[in-house]
Amino acid sequence: MSVTRPETKPKPLERGRVGERVQRVDGVPKAKGEFAYSSDLVAPGMLWGHTLRSPHAHARVAAIDLSEALTMPGVHAVLTHADVPGEKLYGLEFPDQPVLAIDRVRYFGEPVALVAAQHPEQARRAAERIRVEYEPLEAVTDMERATEMPPLHDESPTRGHGYFEDSRPNVVRHIVIRHGDPDTQGDVTVGGFYEVGIQDQAFLGPESGLAVPDGEGGVDIYVATQWLHVDRQQVAPCLGLALNQVRIHLAGVGGAFGGREDLSIQIHGAMLALHTSRPVKMVYNREESFTGHVHRHPARIWCEHRATREGKIVNVRMRILLDGGAYASSSTAVCSNAASFACGPYNVPNALIESTVVYSNNPPCGAMRGFGAVQTCFAAEAQMDRLARELDIDPVELRLLNAIAPGDVLPTGQTITGSLPVAAVIKQAAALKPPEPEEFPRDPLRLPGGAGNTTRGEGIRRGVGFALGYKNICYSEGFDDYAAARVKLFDDGSAEVHCAAAEVGQGVTNVILQVARTELGTDDVVIAPHTTATVDSAGSASASRMTWMASGAVRDACRAALEERLRRPVGEIDVERIYRHPRTSPLDPETGQTTGDRSHVAFACCAMRVVTEVDVDLGLTRVVWIGAAQDVGKAMNPQQVEGQIEGGTAQGLGLALMEEIQTRDGLITNASFTDYLIPTALDMPPVESVLIEDPEPDAPYGAKGVGEPPTVVSTAAILSALRDATGLELNRVPVRPDELVGLEGPAQPRVHSTPE
Amino acid sequence: MRISVRVNGVDCEADCWEGESLLFALREKLGFPGSKNACEQGECGSCSVLLDGELVCACLVLAAQADGHEVVTVEGLAEDGRLHRVQQAFVEAGAVQCGFCTPGLVVATADLLRRSPDPSDDEIREALSGNLCRCTGYAKIFDAVRLAAAE
16 A cells, blocks of 8 residues: 655646556646636537426426417527427436426426527527416425325336335435445434535536538537436437437536436537538537536435444434435436445444435436435444434544455445455544644635634634545446457557546546557557547446546557457557456345346545635635545545646535525526635645545445545545534534534434434 | 737737627637636636726626737737746646636736745735635645746
C-alpha cells in the first residue's frame, strides 16, 4: 500500500503513461474557448426546438389545441404524443415515461409538446400559444403517504423483475436485507431520524444537442450524454427506426454527475428533425434544466444502532424511504445501493435494513454522484458520532474499532475479496493536521457571513468533525455490462483508439490515452471521436466504473493489436476487444443476501476530517478546512484524482449547507442559480487530499473509480463538525440557519414516528 | 436591427432582434461560441467578457447596447497562436475539468491580474466568486491563478 501526501505535486506532463501526472488532452481547446460543447453546434438550415412543459404536478390532459401555435411566425413544426412515430414510452431501465404526455402529466415540467422554429424566441412564443386543457388531479407529494394514495401508474412498471413482491400502490422497489440475527440486543442503543432534501446535479452546461436527418430516414444525434449506446437503445424504438438508423455522437459535455444518464433532447430533437427534414438544435435554459432532468432522491431514514459497552457494533436496524418522483429512472438501483451501503464500511454482524423507493408527483429522481450511498452515509455517520458520545469513546477510535477489512462479510452476505483499506483511510485522514484557529479580528471573508460583514468574531464557535463512507465501483446485482475498445495500428508506427466512453469532464479521455501509450509503448496515439457508429458500447460514465472499464477494454485491445502486429508486420491493424468485470449476482428478493459470490464488483472508501465555524447568533457557517484520505486503488493520473476529490467534496458541501430543490405541492419554486445555490469560490475551503494506493486485484492496473466517495463522505463530515460546534442534533441536510440558531428543532417524520 | 461590434480586434456586423443578448449575438450570430450560456441570468459568470475593458456578463448586456463598442472574449486572449498565461496556467494546474466554466474564469482571471498582479488568496476568492464551477471545487483554479500571477 502506498500513501501520497498532498505536498507531492510535480508539474504535469503533456503526454504520459499510466500513473503519471498528465495535463488534460482537452485542456488547451477548453481554455481557449474552442472546445465544441453540445450547445455550440450549428448546421446549415438549422431550426431551433423548444419543449412545452406541464405547469402541473399531476393533471389529466383533456385536450391539446395546436392551431394558433402553427400560425406563429417562423414555426416549422408543432408536435405532440400523436406524432411519436414508434413506442410512446421510454426509460433508462423501465419504459414508464411518455416521450410526450399522452393523457396525464405526472410531474411539474413534464414534456407535453414540441415546437421547431427559425429562431429560439419564435419557438418559445409559439409554445406559449399551444392551448392545453388540464384537469388538475390530487398530487402525491409526501413520500410517507405515497403507498396509501391511488397508483400513479396503472401497471406497476418495475414489478416482475425479480424484486421483492410488494403490492402497495406506488412502490417502485422495496428491499429488505436480513443479516445474522436482527433481534440481537446490545449494551447500548442509539436511535435517530434523518432527512435529506432534493439535490440537483447542476452541471453548468445545460442539456442541449443537434439532431441531423440523414436524408434516408435515419438521424444523427450530437448530444451531451453519459452513455451513447443506451441512448440509442431508447431512442430508436420511439422513432420507429432500426438501431443502425440512429447514430449518437458525443458532443462536448458540460458536466454530468448522473444527470445525463436519462434522455433529455435526444428523442425530441430527432422527432423535430425527421419531421421537418432540417437539422434541429435544442438548448435548455437553466430553469428548464432544473425541471428537465432527474435529481438526487430525497430521503427519510430511521436508524437504530446497538453496540457493546466496548464499542463493537452488534446490530444495525434502518428503514430508508426514498422519493423517486413520477418515473422509475434508476430508482430501483438507488434503492438497493442505499440499503447495501446503509451500515457504512463497518463490521456489522447483525442487521435489518429496509429500503423503499416510491412514485410520487414530486420532481423525478434518478442518478446523482454517490447514488443512494450519500443519503445513508449521512445518517449512519451521525449515528456513529452519537454512539461515540453515548459510550464516551473517541469517534475516530470507534470507527477504527469497527472498520471492515478484506475477508470480512458485508450485510448482503458478500465477503470482501478485493482491496478495501478502511483502517488506513481512517488513520490517514485523522493524521491530517487542521489549521490552528485564526485570531480575531480578521478579514470578514474568513468569517461566517463573509463579505456580508455580519460579525467581528462574536458568536463564532469552531467545530471539528469526522466521517467515513464507501460505495461500490461498477454496476451491481447481475447487471454485468461491458466496455469495448478498438485500436488501429498504422504503418508509420502511430495508433488510433476508438472507445465510446463518455468524457464528461472526469478525464476518461486522458485515461484511455495513458493506457494506450503504456501498452503500445509509444506517445504517437490519438483518440477518435466518441460515437456509436464505429465501436461497440463502453457502458455508462457512471458508478465510478468508467476508468476501470475503459482501461480494461483499451488495454486488451492494445495487447491484441500488438499480437496481430507480430503476425502481420505490414499493413493497418484494426482490432476491437470487449472487456468484462467479474460477474455479479442478484440479491435474494426475500433476504437481500447475495445469490452468488458477490453482488457488487468492488468498493472504494474515503474518510474526511473537517473544521467548521458557526455564527450561532445568525446561523451562518464557514467550512474552514477539509482533510481527505481516499482509497483510489491506483491513481491513474494523480492530478485528475485530486481534482475529483476536491470537486466531489464541493458537491457534498453543497448538500450539507445550501443545495435543495424546493417544492410546493410538487411544483419547483427555485429553478435558477439565483435561488438554488451551489458552492462558490468563497464557500470552498482548502481540501488536503491523501491518496491511498492499495491496488484492486480485479481491476486493470489496480485502479478504482474515484469520483463518488468524496461526495458520499463530505456531507456527513461537515455535519459532524457543525454538531461539534453547536451541540445541536442537525438531522437534516441541507442545514438551515433556523436550525443552527435553534428557531427550528430537529426534522420530524411526517407520519411514521418509529421504524416499522 | 443591425449592430457593429469590434470583437477581439475585428470589426463585425450582425442583424439582431432587439431582445437578443450580447451573449446570443456573440455565440449565434458573430461566430464566437467560446463564451458559455450556463444560466443566462448573470449568476454563473460563464459568459464573462470584457466590454470596453470592463468585465461583464454578456448575457446581461443587450446586443444593441454593444453597438459601436469593443468586446474581448476568451477567443481573443491568446496572442500570436500562443496561449495567454492565464490559459496556460489553467491547463497546467489542472483547473479544467468539463471546462464549461473555464472561458468565463479565464477572462475573469485575466481581468483580476490586470488590476492586481499579485493577488492575495482572499482577493482571488472574492474576484472569482461570481464564476461558478461545478467540477473542480475551485482548488486547482486558485492554483492556476497563483501560477499565472507568478509568471
